[in-house]
Amino acid sequence: xxxxxxxxxxxxxxxxxxxxxxxxxxxxxxxxxxxxxxxxxxxxxxxxxxxxxxxxxxxxxxxxxxxxxxxxxxxxxxxxxxxxxxxxxxxxxxxxxxxxxxxxxxxxxxxxxxxxxxxxxxxxxxxxxxxxxxxxxxxxxxxxxxxxxxxxxxxxxxxxxxxxxxxxxxxxxxxxxxxxxxxxxxxxxxxxxxxxxxxxxxxxxxxxxxxxxxxxxxxxxxxxxxxxxxxxxxxxxxxxxxxxxxxxxxxxxxxxxxxxxxxxxxxxxxxxxxxxxxxxxxxxxxxxxxxxxxxxxxxxxxxxxxxxxxxxxxxxxxxxxxxxxxxxxxxxxxxxxxxxxxxxxxxxxxxxxxxxxxxxxxxxxxxxxxxxxxxxxxxxxxxxxxxxxxxxxxxxxxxxxxxxxxxxxxxxxxxxxxxxxxxxxxxxxxxxxxxxxxxxxxxxxxxxxxxxxxxxxxxxxxxxxxxxxxxxxxxxxxxxxxxxxxxxxxxxxxxxxxxxxxxxxxxxxxxxxxxxxxxxxxxxxxxxxxxxxxxxxxxxxxxxxxxxxxxxxxxxxxxxxxxxxxxxxxxxxxxxxxxxxxxxxxxxxxxxxxxxxxxxxxxxxxxxxxxxxxxxxxxxxxxxxxxxxxxxxxxxxxxxxxxxxxxxxxxxxxxxxxxxxxxxxxxxxxxxxxxxxxxxxxxxxxxxxxxxxxxxxxxxxxxxxxxxxxxxxxxxxxxxxxxxxxxxxxxxxx
DNA sequence: GACATATCTAAAGCC
DNA sequence: TAGATATGTC
Numbered sequence: 001x002x003x004x005x006x007x008x009x010x011x012x013x014x015x016x017x018x019x020x021x022x023x024x025x026x027x028x029x030x031x032x033x034x035x036x037x038x039x040x041x042x043x044x045x046x047x048x049x050x051x052x053x054x055x056x057x058x059x060x061x062x063x064x065x066x067x068x069x070x071x072x073x074x075x076x077x078x079x080x081x082x083x084x085x086x087x088x089x090x091x092x093x094x095x096x097x098x099x100x101x102x103x104x105x106x107x108x109x110x111x112x113x114x115x116x117x118x119x120x121x122x123x124x125x126x127x128x129x130x131x132x133x134x135x136x137x138x139x140x141x142x143x144x145x146x147x148x149x150x151x152x153x154x155x156x157x158x159x160x161x162x163x164x165x166x167x168x169x170x171x172x173x174x175x176x177x178x179x180x181x182x183x184x185x186x187x188x189x190x191x192x193x194x195x196x197x198x199x200x201x202x203x204x205x206x207x208x209x210x211x212x213x214x215x216x217x218x219x220x221x222x223x224x225x226x227x228x229x230x231x232x233x234x235x236x237x238x239x240x241x242x243x244x245x246x247x248x249x250x251x252x253x254x255x256x257x258x259x260x261x262x263x264x265x266x267x268x269x270x271x272x273x274x275x276x277x278x279x280x281x282x283x284x285x286x287x288x289x290x291x292x293x294x295x296x297x298x299x300x301x302x303x304x305x306x307x308x309x310x311x312x313x314x315x316x317x318x319x320x321x322x323x324x325x326x327x328x329x330x331x332x333x334x335x336x337x338x339x340x341x342x343x344x345x346x347x348x349x350x351x352x353x354x355x356x357x358x359x360x361x362x363x364x365x366x367x368x369x370x371x372x373x374x375x376x377x378x379x380x381x382x383x384x385x386x387x388x389x390x391x392x393x394x395x396x397x398x399x400x401x402x403x404x405x406x407x408x409x410x411x412x413x414x415x416x417x418x419x420x421x422x423x424x425x426x427x428x429x430x431x432x433x434x435x436x437x438x439x440x441x442x443x444x445x446x447x448x449x450x451x452x453x454x455x456x457x458x459x460x461x462x463x464x465x466x467x468x469x470x471x472x473x474x475x476x477x478x479x480x481x482x483x484x485x486x487x488x489x490x491x492x493x494x495x496x497x498x499x500x501x502x503x504x505x506x507x508x509x510x511x512x513x514x515x516x517x518x519x520x521x522x523x524x525x526x527x528x529x530x531x532x533x534x535x536x537x538x539x540x541x542x543x544x545x546x547x548x549x550x551x552x553x554x555x556x557x558x559x560x561x562x563x564x565x566x567x568x569x570x571x572x573x574x575x576x577x578x579x580x581x582x583x584x585x586x587x588x589x590x591x592x593x594x595x596x597x598x599x600x601x602x603x604x605x606x607x608x609x610x611x612x613x614x615x616x617x618x619x620x621x622x623x624x625x626x627x628x629x630x631x632x633x634x635x636x637x638x639x640x641x642x643x644x645x646x647x648x649x650x651x652x653x654x655x656x657x658x659x660x661x662x663x664x665x666x667x668x669x670x671x672x673x674x675x676x677x678x679x680x681x682x683x684x685x686x687x688x689x690x691x692x693x694x695x696x697x698x699x700x701x702x703x704x705x706x707x708x709x710x711x712x713x714x715x716x717x718x719x720x721x722x723x724x725x726x727x728x729x730x731x732x733x734x
Numbered sequence: 735g736a737c738a739t740a741t742c743t744a745a746a747g748c749c
Numbered sequence: 750t751a752g753a754t755a756t757g758t759c
Contacts, residue, residue, distance in 0.1 A: 060749085087749050112748085187749050255748060354746055359750090376748085384752095410736095417736045537749060555747050577746070594747085617745050618750080 003074060004038060007031075014275045015039045018048060018214065021235075021269035023262070024244040027306040028291070028600035029282025029561065032244050036216055037070040039242070040081055043214055051080040055212040055234070058085055059219040062540045063559060067218075082212070086227050087187060087535050090194040094185075095531075097204050101193055106398050106527055108184040109534035113382065114403045115139050115175075115186045122174045125429075128167065141165075142172045146188035147224045147256030149195060152176060181434060183400045191226045198233050209237040219559070220245030220265075224256035232268075241269070247302050248295050251555060251594045253587075263302065280306045280600075282561055284313025287606050290632045291599040297631055298589045315638035317607045318570075320625060324357075327611050328364040331566050334607060335370060335549055338564055345371055349550045349562040351598050353575040356616055357568060358551050371548035376538035376556050385493060385503040386510055390533070392483055396466045397526040399436040402428075406435070409459060412492035416459070420452050436460065462486070470526050477514040484511070554598045565602035570610040571623035595628045 004012055011031060014024050015038045026032035040056065043049055058064045064083045071079050084092070095105055110118070116135035119142075123133045145155045152173035159165030179186065185193065198205040215235050217223065220243035223231070235241040243265060250259045266272050280288055288308050295301070321327050335348055350361055355377040365372045380386060388411055394404035409424075410416045427445065428438050438445070439460035442453050466483060473479045484490060484507065493503045517529050538556045550562070569575055575595065580587035599606060610625045629637075684698050700711040 085749075190749085252748075254746080356745075356750095413737080415736070419735060535749065553747065579746075 003041065007034065007038060008279060010275060010277050010279075011035045011038075014277070015042055017273055017275070018043055018242075019240055021239060021265075021272040022242040023265045023269075023272050023274045024242060024277065025246065025262075025274065025302060025304065026244050026277040027246055027280060027304060028249060028597070029280040030277035030306070031281055032218070032277060033067065033070070035277070036218060036242075036244060037067060037074055039216070040071050040214075041074040044075060044079065044081075049213040052082060053211060053213040054081045054216070055089070055214070056081060056083045056216040057089065057218060057231070058083060059222065059559065060537045060539050061085055061088065061535065062537070062542065063218065064088070085535065086223075086230070087190050090190040090230070091531065091535065093204075093208065094190065094193060094197065097197060097201065098193065100201055100204070101197055103180065103185070103193075104183055106183065108182070108394055108398050108401050108404070108530070109190070110179065110182075110184045110186045110403065111382075111534070112139065112187075113387070114184070117403050117406070118175055118178050118182075119171060122171050122178065126170070126174075128171075132164070133167065133171065138168055138171055141168050142175060143186070143188040144256060145172060146192045147226050149192065149226050149229065178402075181400065181432075182402050183398055184403070191230065195226060195229055195233070198230075205233060208234055213238045214240045215242070217241070217243045218245075219249075221247050221250035221259060221262045222252040222257040223261050224252075224258050225261075226256075228258070228261050239269075248298070248304075248593055249558065249597050249600075251558065251590060251597060253590050259300070263300075276304055278304055278306055280308040281310070282603050283308065283600060284310050284604060286313045286315055286636050287599060287602050287604075290316050290606070290636050291596050293633055293636070294592060294599065294628050294631045295596040298592055300586075300589060314605055316632065316636055317605075317640055318629060318637050319607070319609045319640045321609060321611045323611050323613045324360045324568075324615060325364075327568050327609050328360045330609065331361060331568060331607070332364045332368050332370060334566070335365075336368070338605075343564060344547055345549045346544065346547045347563040348566070349552070349557070349560075349564065349601070350566045350568065351552060351554050351557045351601060352567070352569050353554060353577065353594075354569075354616075355553060357574075361551060361568065365549065373542075373546075373548045373550055375542055375550065375552040379536070379538060380506070380509075380541070381533055381536060383503075383506055385506055389480075389484070389489065389507060389510060390530070392466070392487065393480075393526055393530060395436070395463055396470055397530060399463065399467070400434040402435045409435075412488050414455060414459065416452070416455050420448075420456070423447065423452075424456070436463070473526075474524060475518050476524055476526070476529055477511060477518050480511055480514045554594050557601050558597055561601055561603055563602075563604045564607070565598065565605070566607045566609065567598050568609045569614075570608045570626040570629050571614065572626050573621060573623040574614065574616075575626055575628070592628065595626075 004015060007015060008031075011034065014022070014035050018039065024032065024035065026035070036056065040054055043054060044051060056064075056067060058067055064085060068079070068081060068083045071081055071083075082089075091109070094103075094107070098107060099105060116139055119135045119138050120130075123130055123135070123138070145152075150158065152169050155172055156166060156169035159169065179189065212234055215231065215238075217231055222245075231241065231243075243262070245262045247259055247262050250257055250262070253259070266274065283291070285308055288306055288310075292306060319327070319330055321330060331350060335345070338348060339345065350358075352358065352361075358374050358377060362372065362374060381390065388407055391404040391407040394401050395408065398404075406421070409421055424435055424438050427433075427447070428435050431438075439456050442448060442456045442460065445453075448456070469482070470479065489507060490504055493500050493507070496503065514529070517532070518524060521528055538552065539560070542550065542552075542560070554567075572581070576588050576591035580591045608629060610623075610629065612622060614621050614623065684701060698711070
C-alpha cells in the first residue's frame, strides 16, 4: 500500500492529473489539502520537476507553512517547494528586481494605517473636504483600482464624468507619488508592480515562467483579477496550472475577489479538466445538511452537493436570548459543559461576523477563568506602542519612510512640537525631499530657530547612529533592547496612565519576538524582520496545539476546523449585515457563503445563537433572527429556550438580571431628546452600571445647580456620588 | 510653541 | 471604545 491508496478515487484522479490546466472544485472538508500535498509529492517522486520548480500559492502564511511541512512529511525529507502567499511571493520577486521600476530594494511595506495617514495628508494638502473624502473610503477605491490593474490615469479616464471619482484619481496619483518618494509599497502595490514589472521586463517574467513548471493555487475562489493575471502570466509557458477552490466559499468580494475567476476557468482554459470533490470527511450529516440548506439559497453557483458517510450527529442547537450578555453567558456555560463532556478548550471555537462582538464574550471567558485567545481585532503589530517601536526600525532601515518618521519624531516627547514638524514638512514638500533628508541639512536652513535645529539635529544623529550599528548587527534582540534603552521607551510608556504596564509588557513581548527571529532566521537583517511582520495575517497567530478556546471572525476561520463551533450574532442586520441587505441580493449571497463557511467549520457540534437586544458600537439594536437560521430546516434545529439554560445563577448575576441601565444609554437618551432630566427614566431604585462589572442602585437623585447629583450604591465599591446633567453623566468619583 | 486635558465622532470583513 | 481634534495652561 502506498501513500496514494489512502485517497478516494476522485482525489487520486486529481492527484495524478498533473499535466495541463486543472480545475479542482473541492467542497468544504473534502480533503483538498491532502490532495494538493499528495499531488506535489507525486510530481516529485516521478521526477516531473525539481522541488523549486513547483510553486504553490496559499491564502495565509500559516497555510503555506503547513503545506510545506505536510509535503515534507509525505516525502520524509526536506523539500524546497516554493510555497507562499500571493503577497509574499510578489514581495520576494520584487525584492530582486524592483530597482527596474525605480524603487530601491530596501522598500518598506505600508499597512492600512500607514496608507490612511498618507491619504489623510493629501486630502488636507489639497484642501478637500475630509468628510467627503474619508481615508478609508478613498483607500478602498484606490485598492479596488489597483486590483483591476488601473493606473491613476486609467481610473481618471474611466470615471471622467464623475466629479468625486476624478478627485479620487488625483488623490490616487499623489498617493502613488508619495509612496514612491517614501520608497514604500502598499499591499495592492505588491501585486500591481509585480504585473508592471513582468510587463516591462520580459526577461524577468521569462525567468519565472521557465522556473515554475507546476503551479498550484489554493482558495482560488478568492483570487482577484490581478492575481488571476499574475497566475496566467506565470503559467503561460508550461500551462500546468492547478487551481483549487469552492465557489460556495468565496467571501472576499470586498477586496476584489472575483468569483467569475472560478466560475469561468473553463472558458479561459478550454482544455481544462474539471474534477469535483464532493465527499465531506469533516462534519456530521446534520451539520452538512444545514450547510447545504443554507447555501441552496444562492443562485450564482456551480451545481454540487456535498455528502458524507459520517454519522448523523446531534442537531444544531439554536438559542434566542435576551441580550448579548446572556449570549456570552450561554456560550461560556456550554464551553464549560463540553469540557466536562471530554472536549478540550482547543476543540471549541467561537466564530462571529464582526470583531466588535468578541468583547462581551471575552469578558465572560475572562471572568470565568477560561483560557482563550482572540485572533484579529487589534493585531499585535497594530498596537500603538508596537507600531511606534517598529517605526524606529523602519526609519533606521529606510530613512525615506516619512510615515515612520512622523510617528516617532516626537515620540517619546523630545520637545519637537506639531508646528516645528509642519515646518519640516513644508520645507520637504517645497524642495521635494523626504523629511529625514531635511533633517540631514537642517543646519543650513535659515527658517529654523537654533533651538529647533539642535533638537532636530539630535534626532537625525540618533537615527544615523542606530543605522550605523544596524549594519554590523548580529542580534536583533540586542539591537532592539539598545534602542529601547537609549530612546527611553519604557519611561515614556510609564508616564501613560492608561494601561502602561500592559503596553510595556507588549514591547517586552516584541523583544521576545526579536529573539525568536535571531534564533530562526538564516540571515539576520532589519529588512528581513520587517518583511516577515509586514504580511502577517490574523490566523498566522493561531496555534492548534495550545489548549485554549479560539475566538475569531468567520473570515479568519476559512480553512480551519473545530469539533465544536459557536456562532453568536445570528441576527438579520448583523449577519447578514445591514450594509449587505441594503446593497442587494449579491451582497447577501456573499454573506450566505460566509455563513456556509462558518457552519462547515464544525465537525461534531454546532451552536448558533441570536439575541433580541444587542448593545454594540454604542447603541442598542433590536434585530429579528437571521434569515440564515430560517433557512435551516426545523428538523435539523434543536431550539433551546433561554430559561432552560439559565440555571446556575450566582447572587451577583441576579443583580445584573435587573437590567441595569448603562450610563452610556443614559447619556445618549438625554442628549438626543434634550428632555429635562426628570423625564429620563432613571429613578430612585433603578440599577445603573458602570463599565463592565460595577452594578449599583440609585439611592437618591437631587438637583445640584444646573446638574443632578446621584447617590449610587455600587455592589463592590459602595456608595458613590455621580454628577449628571442634561448632556449626560459628568463625573464619577471612583 | 509644547504639552495636558476636554470634547467629539464614528464604528465590517483582510493581505 | 479609541482616535482625532479643540481648548486650556504654562
